[in-house]
Amino acid sequence: MSTADVEALASEIESDAPSGVDLSYDxxxxxxxxxxxxxxxxQVGDSVIEAAEPNWREVREGATALLRRSHDxxxxxxxxxxxxxxxxxxxxxxxxxxxxxxxxxxxxxLYPRLDPDDGNDPLERMNLLSPLAASAASSSDPxxxxxxxxxxxxxxxxxxGRFGLRDMLLxxxxxxxxxxxxxxxxxRELIEAAIRDADADALRAAAGxxxxxxxxxxxxxxxxxxxxxxxxxxxxxxxxxxRRASASLLAGLGEAAGEGESGESGxxxxxxxxxxxxxxxxxxxxxxxxxQDVVRALDRIVAYYEKHEPSSxxxxxxxxxxxxxxxxxLEILEDMNPDAMERVYMIGGLKPPEE
Numbered sequence: 021m022s023t024a025d026v027e028a029l030a031s032e033i034e035s036d037a038p039s040g041v042d043l044s045y046d047x048x049x050x051x052x053x054x055x056x057x058x059x060x061x062x063q064v065g066d067s068v069i070e071a072a073e074p075n076w077r078e079v080r081e082g083a084t085a086l087l088r089r090s091h092d093x094x095x096x097x098x099x100x101x102x103x104x105x106x107x108x109x110x111x112x113x114x115x116x117x118x119x120x121x122x123x124x125x126x127x128x129x130l131y132p133r134l135d136p137d138d139g140n141d142p143l144e145r146m147n148l149l150s151p152l153a154a155s156a157a158s159s160s161d162p163x164x165x166x167x168x169x170x171x172x173x174x175x176x177x178x179x180x181g182r183f184g185l186r187d188m189l190l191x192x193x194x195x196x197x198x199x200x201x202x203x204x205x206x207x208r209e210l211i212e213a214a215i216r217d218a219d220a221d222a223l224r225a226a227a228g229x230x231x232x233x234x235x236x237x238x239x240x241x242x243x244x245x246x247x248x249x250x251x252x253x254x255x256x257x258x259x260x261x262x263r264r265a266s267a268s269l270l271a272g273l274g275e276a277a278g279e280g281e282s283g284e285s286g287x288x289x290x291x292x293x294x295x296x297x298x299x300x301x302x303x304x305x306x307x308x309x310x311x312q313d314v315v316r317a318l319d320r321i322v323a324y325y326e327k328h329e330p331s332s333x334x335x336x337x338x339x340x341x342x343x344x345x346x347x348x349x350l351e352i353l354e355d356m357n358p359d360a361m362e363r364v365y366m367i368g369g370l371k372p373p374e375e
Contacts, residue, residue: 026114029087030121039091039129049095052082056098057162076105091122091130093148101151101163108172109226109265113233119149120240127247142248149244152237153253169261171199174226174269180214185265187211215272223269230266231319234259238339260326267323270316311345318342 033040043049056079059072080102087095100115107114122130132148134140154161170186177183183206190196190205198205215223237259244252308314319342322335344352 022114025084026118026121029084029118030091030125033089033091037129039126039131040089042131042133043086043090043092043095044131046086048082049086049092052079052086053094053098055079055082056101074102076102080106087118091126093119093122093130093132093145096122097148097151098163101165101168104165104168104172109169109174109229109233109262112169112172112262113229113236116152116233116236116240120236120243123240123243123247143251146244146248146251146253150253152255152258155257166258166261169258169265170196171201172265174230174265175211175214175218175223175272177214177217179217180210181206183211183214185261185268188268189264212272215269220273223273227266227269227273230262230269234262234266237262256326256330260323260330263319263326264323267316267319270319274313274316314345315342318345 032038055074058074061071062069080099083095083099083102086092087099096115096119100112100119103111103115105111128134132144134142134145151161151163151165154166170189171184173182173184174188175183184199186196186199187202187206188211190198191208191211237255241252241255241259244255308317318338322338325332325334
């Protein structure tokens, strides 16, 4: 799902029905929602039938088709759950982006509709978004979105295998359940070897998608708070996971670049990872040599605060600082104090940009 797909799904469906029709009683809608929950483990007599995952590609296609007929929040959540499975962090970013666009532009018409007789209470809508706030597998998240984010593939190495955020956190000693696909946690050494062997551009792209997902979650969270402060789901934990994924990948790329540039003997993949780092980027010494290094350092600081001091306002301030890293002076000044710009132009003898 691309940005164009998100815009298409959020666009007006019919001129006289901008959000289409209510499909909640449609058999296809009911079947899709049930299929996205998968099949739990069952015991029949002495036999145990193992739990079965949904066919996420089919779920994704089905949700997309129904969303073309109806702007429905539950369908958007199902599409997000499927997109994480099929497209990793990029799928998460696109799915959350779609939900944000629907809430921003279709709040008055999307489904389920607000009930004027109930004071337009958005509680039902917020409950449908609650899977995005579940801290662990629970009845509030039948689609296991948090697990999908933890298991989304971030590192692909022909030699060492595929790894996600769960693998990196377990290797760092965090208390998490292991994935059904990997009973024994991978070691930190194995993951570092995978990073060295993986394509640096692919790692950087994965870090960018994870960062984009975190930003979409931040924006959606603020939007929901403004619309339903008392019942809005807390999206900060999921955003923190996406941000940690980005920070972990960028930190790994920094180590790989340092090894490749050191001149010490290493494999070709070590050197490829080093040459793939941003020009002038820092090595493993932690020295900041470029704006890209500044952004990576800010991401790591934010990840620390969100893990150890989640109530701190520091991540919000650093998020703003991160946006300003590569901007020219006048744009930074306008962002910080737009009311002062007229005086700045006058004192500097500068011509204001045309409207």
